[in-house]
Amino acid sequence: MTYKDFNIKPIPGSQTWPMRHRVMYPEMSPESVILDEDTQGIHFGLFSPDGKLVSVISLFERENGHYQFRKFATDTSEQGKGYGSALLSYIIDFCQAKNARVLRCNARTSASAFYKRYGFRETDITYFKDGHDFVVMEREL
Ligand SMILES: CC(C)(COP(=O)(O)OP(=O)(O)OC[C@H]1O[C@@H](n2cnc3c(N)ncnc32)[C@H](O)[C@@H]1OP(=O)(O)O)[C@@H](O)C(=O)NCCC(=O)NCCS
Structure with a gap:
C-alpha cells in the first residue's frame, strides 16, 4: 500500500487540536496545544475508511527551502495500522513537489526510531520540554 490508498486531505488547523491534545498532551490544558503559527501552517488529516479523522500533521515552511512538520x-486506538x-510519506512527497530541500522535525526521542525508517537522521540538537526529551531530526528531499 502507498499513501495514495488512504484518504488524506488538508484540514483547518483547529481540526487538529483535539487530536493533538488527546494523543500528545492529555495532561495539559486543551488550549496549550494551539500554536501561534497554526494560522501559517498547512494541516493534513488522514481519515479512516469509515470517515473518522485518525491521524494529523502540521507543516510549516521555513527559510532556504526547509520545511518543518509539527x-x-x-x-491512540488507531496506532500501528499504517x-x-x-x-x-504524503508530506515528504508534498515537500518534494514544492522543490523543498530539507524536511525536519523536533522529534520526541520515543519516536526517533520511527522517523529513521523514513530516512530522517538525528542532529546533535537535543532538549527537554513539557516532560519529553526531543531530538531535532532532518531528511534531505
Ligand atoms: C508516531 C505516530 C504518529 C506514528 O503513527 P502510527 O499511525 O502509529 O504509525 P504506523 O502505524 O504507520 O507505524 C508504522 C510502524 O512504525 C512503528 N512505530 C510507531 N510508532 C513508533 C515509535 N514511537 N517508535 C518506533 N516505532 C514506531 C509501528 O509499530 C509500525 O511498525 P510495523 O510497520 O513494524 O508494524 C504515533 O505512534 C503517535 O501518535 N504517537 C504518539 C504521539 C507522538 O509521539 N508523536 C510524534 C511526536 S514527534
Whole structure:
C-alpha cells in the first residue's frame, strides 16, 4: 500500500487540536496545544475508511527551502495500522513537489526510531520540554 490508498486531505488547523491534545498532551490544558503559527501552517488529516479523522500533521515552511512538520499524532486506538506512515510519506512527497530541500522535525526521542525508517537522521540538537526529551531530526528531499 502507498499513501495514495488512504484518504488524506488538508484540514483547518483547529481540526487538529483535539487530536493533538488527546494523543500528545492529555495532561495539559486543551488550549496549550494551539500554536501561534497554526494560522501559517498547512494541516493534513488522514481519515479512516469509515470517515473518522485518525491521524494529523502540521507543516510549516521555513527559510532556504526547509520545511518543518509539527504535532504529528495518530489516535491512540488507531496506532500501528499504517496511518502515520502514510501521512508522513504524503508530506515528504508534498515537500518534494514544492522543490523543498530539507524536511525536519523536533522529534520526541520515543519516536526517533520511527522517523529513521523514513530516512530522517538525528542532529546533535537535543532538549527537554513539557516532560519529553526531543531530538531535532532532518531528511534531505
Ligand atoms: C508516531 C505516530 C504518529 C506514528 O503513527 P502510527 O499511525 O502509529 O504509525 P504506523 O502505524 O504507520 O507505524 C508504522 C510502524 O512504525 C512503528 N512505530 C510507531 N510508532 C513508533 C515509535 N514511537 N517508535 C518506533 N516505532 C514506531 C509501528 O509499530 C509500525 O511498525 P510495523 O510497520 O513494524 O508494524 C504515533 O505512534 C503517535 O501518535 N504517537 C504518539 C504521539 C507522538 O509521539 N508523536 C510524534 C511526536 S514527534
